[in-house]
Amino acid sequence: MPHRTLPPAAIAVQRPDAPGSVVVSIPHAGRLYPPEILAAARVPIADLERLEDRWCDVIAAGAVEAGATVVQALWARAVADCNRGEGQMAPAEVAVPLRAQFSAPGRKERAGLGVVPTRLADCGTLWKRPIDRAALHWRLESLHRPYHAAIAEELATARDRFGHAILIDLHSMPSIPSGQPGHGARIVIGDRFGTSAGEWLSDLLLDSAARLGVAVTRNQPYAGGHIVRTHGRPLAGIHAVQIEIDRSLYLHPDKSVDAARSGALARWFAGLIDAAGQMRPDGDMLPLAAE
Numbered sequence: 001m002p003h004r005t006l007p008p009a010a011i012a013v014q015r016p017d018a019p020g021s022v023v024v025s026i027p028h029a030g031r032l033y034p035p036e037i038l039a040a041a042r043v044p045i046a047d048l049e050r051l052e053d054r055w056c057d058v059i060a061a062g063a064v065e066a067g068a069t070v071v072q073a074l075w076a077r078a079v080a081d082c083n084r085g086e087g088q089m090a091p092a093e094v095a096v097p098l099r100a101q102f103s104a105p106g107r108k109e110r111a112g113l114g115v116v117p118t119r120l121a122d123c124g125t126l127w128k129r130p131i132d133r134a135a136l137h138w139r140l141e142s143l144h145r146p147y148h149a150a151i152a153e154e155l156a157t158a159r160d161r162f163g164h165a166i167l168i169d170l171h172s173m174p175s176i177p178s179g180q181p182g183h184g185a186r187i188v189i190g191d192r193f194g195t196s197a198g199e200w201l202s203d204l205l206l207d208s209a210a211r212l213g214v215a216v217t218r219n220q221p222y223a224g225g226h227i228v229r230t231h232g233r234p235l236a237g238i239h240a241v242q243i244e245i246d247r248s249l250y251l252h253p254d255k256s257v258d259a260a261r262s263g264a265l266a267r268w269f270a271g272l273i274d275a276a277g278q279m280r281p282d283g284d285m286l287p288l289a290a291e
Contacts, residue, residue, distance in 0.1 A: 010143045012072050013150050020067035020277040021162040023154045024060055025169040025227055027082035027147065028053035030073040034142075037079055040127050040135070047123045048078040054247060054255055056172035058262045062270035067277045068168075069154045073147055078126070080139040081115055082147045083169070083225040089114030095132040115144065151231055159237045166201060166276050167240035169227045170269075172247045182221040186214035186249055190224035190242035196232025197239035198281050205241055208272045212265075214249065239281070 009032055029052060033045060041048060063070050073082055090109045091099035093116075105114070112119025116131050116139055151167065158165035176183050187209040191197040202218065209216040224232075224242035232240030247255075250262040 010073070010075050011147050011150060012070075012074055013154065014064045014070045014072070015154075016064050016067050016069065018067065019069050019158065019161075020273075021158045021164060022068040022166045022168060022273050022277045023151065023158060024063045024068045024070045024273070025151055025167060026053075026057050026060055026070065026072040027169070027227060028073070028077045028171060029055065029057040030076045030079075032075050034075060034079065036138070037076070040129070041078075042128045043120075043123050043126055047120060048076060048126065050120055050123075051077040051081075051117050053077075053172040054251065055257050055262070056170060056245065056247075058257055059172075059245065059250065059265045059269050060170055061266045063273055066270040066273040068273045069158070071147065071150045071154060073143060075143050078117055079142065080144040081113070081117055082144055083171075083227050084108075084113070084115040085226045085230070086115055086140060086144065088226070089116060089118070089131075093118040093131065094136070095130045098131070098133055098136065115140075148227075148230065151227070155231060155238050162280070164237040164239065164281050166197075167228065167231050167238065168205075168273070168276070169224070169240065169242040171222075171242060171244045172250075173222065173244040175246055175248055176221060180221055182217045184215050185217040185220070186246040187212070187216045188220065188222045188242075188244040189216065189218050190222050190228065190244070191219065191240075192224045192229055192232065193219055196224055196228040196234070197241045198234050200279065200281060201239045201241060201276065204276060204279060205243065205272065208268070208275065209243075212268060214246075234281075237281075 088109050089102040090105040091102045119125055155165040189205045191202045222244045228240035228242050250258055250265050252258050
């Protein structure tokens with residue numbers, strides 16, 4: 001790996017023998033907790049694990065074989081949330097000298113879900129001390145920045161080869177509560193309301209998800225976070241979409257993996273990658289041997 005600041009276990013990049021135009025990002029399924037994180041936590045690891053997109057990486061089990069390059073965070077989301085920008089935190093959640101750089105928090109940041117998660121409902125503050133400059137720098141340099149650098153590198157390589165690149169940012173979600181936008185949807189496709197990807201790609205994903213026989217929405221309640229907002233640049237030939245999949249579609253009630261249903265989703269996702277990899281922005285199919 002060319003990223004000198006990357007500790008060996010922070011992320012993994014898996015490439016097929018013949019990489020295609022699709023890059024898959026899995027930022028929230030990491031299950032490794034560095035000793036520094038466990039030492040800093042004021043809650044047990046079970047509470048930190050609530051931040052995870054539990055086992056959603058099993059859905060991407062066939063992604064590399066289907067032709068996608070997969071960039072995955074192996075360290076847990078508790079270290080740093082790669083789907084938040086470096087300036088996304090509430091001032092009250094950090095040490096006083098840092099507060100000026102986090103002056104306009106949004107709803108999620110105020111809830112403690114910033115670039116460093118700091119609070120969760122029912123367990124309160126996650127860390128023994130406010131996040132200070134050294135802790136923030138370590139988290140960004142160890143995980144967040146290398147993760148985005150890897151995505152950017154793989155997308156640039158794909159675009160150089162094929163003339164365009166596709167980023168699929170894979171997440172899982174709890175069931176959407178009654179009364180919230182998108183209630184009843186089991187899969188949500190987010191393209192930042194058409195700004196992070198061409199219509200052809202969003203339509204492909206929506207049609208493919210609908211064939212699973214479950215309710216699908218677009219941008220409600222998840223339009224896509226920092227990853228697709230940062231890397232999706234359709235005018236520059238990079239199209240990025242976020243997929244949220246209801247965990248009840250592939251997990252048992254005790255949060256363990258349902259092998260049969262997760263396997264079916266993995267086959268669906270591999271087929272989606274194959275179909276996306278054969279498309280190009282004008283809606284035609286790529287030639288069989290693209291160079």
